[in-house]
Amino acid sequence: MITLIAWTIVICSNQINNKNGWDKSLGNSTITNSNWVHVGAEIGLGAGVLVALVTLWAFAYDRGDWCTAGRSKGRFMRLTLEIACNTATICVIGIASIYFYANANSTKLDIHGMDYSVILGGIFLVLAILDSIFFRPSLTYIELMASPCFKPAVFNTRMNVCDGTTRPCSSVYDAHLKTILGIIPFLGSLGDHKLEYLGIPMVQVMSGNYDSDQKKHYMDAAREIINRLENMYFNENATNNPMSV
Numbered sequence: 001m002i003t004l005i006a007w008t009i010v011i012c013s014n015q016i017n018n019k020n021g022w023d024k025s026l027g028n029s030t031i032t033n034s035n036w037v038h039v040g041a042e043i044g045l046g047a048g049v050l051v052a053l054v055t056l057w058a059f060a061y062d063r064g065d066w067c068t069a070g071r072s073k074g075r076f077m078r079l080t081l082e083i084a085c086n087t088a089t090i091c092v093i094g095i096a097s098i099y100f101y102a103n104a105n106s107t108k109l110d111i112h113g114m115d116y117s118v119i120l121g122g123i124f125l126v127l128a129i130l131d132s133i134f135f136r137p138s139l140t141y142i143e144l145m146a147s148p149c150f151k152p153a154v155f156n157t158r159m160n161v162c163d164g165t166t167r168p169c170s171s172v173y174d175a176h177l178k179t180i181l182g183i184i185p186f187l188g189s190l191g192d193h194k195l196e197y198l199g200i201p202m203v204q205v206m207s208g209n210y211d212s213d214q215k216k217h218y219m220d221a222a223r224e225i226i227n228r229l230e231n232m233y234f235n236e237n238a239t240n241n242p243m244s245v
Contacts, residue, residue, distance in 0.1 A: 008048025014113035015041035044091025050084040096121020145173035197221040
């Protein structure tokens, strides 16, 4: 994150300062002050600043508890950070690519920061690829399979366990696409607030992994789970669809 912020500010700010330098060096109307390269630098700089602001907000106000993760402001900040990071990444790599192309095809350019922009851009491209492979969950395939065009090719039925018949149902990819973005910040509740008891995800209650001062809180949450299960499945007046409760 620090690399993204620093690289974006350095490369995009340098490009903004080079508006007149491109005109003097090339005299080419395709790289004028209003060209998309300069606009991209401005967008990239704005995205980098936005990443920095959201990061500072998270450091100052996000307590890292379940309530913070589930609030609408937290969801908005995660979405904003993701969009800003992707935008900044595209702008940095794009601008560095333009510098590399121009530098490789001409030795007469007098553009400030040409060499270090190319080097930083290459380093950033490698880091972005490694980040995508090892640190970010890829949803591209799930998005593809859940798209309307691929629905006819997806097994979108399930078996009724009571009578053995099949019935139309959303595919597993639809289910993943609807829930995975909400699940990622708080896996313990699987993205469903109904699986939280007294603010503790059911998975954590079942694992029993708590500190000594949390024992009473976890015991109360366990009682809530038992009471709910009894009302859902062992009460004669229980609904036929317990999950709708």
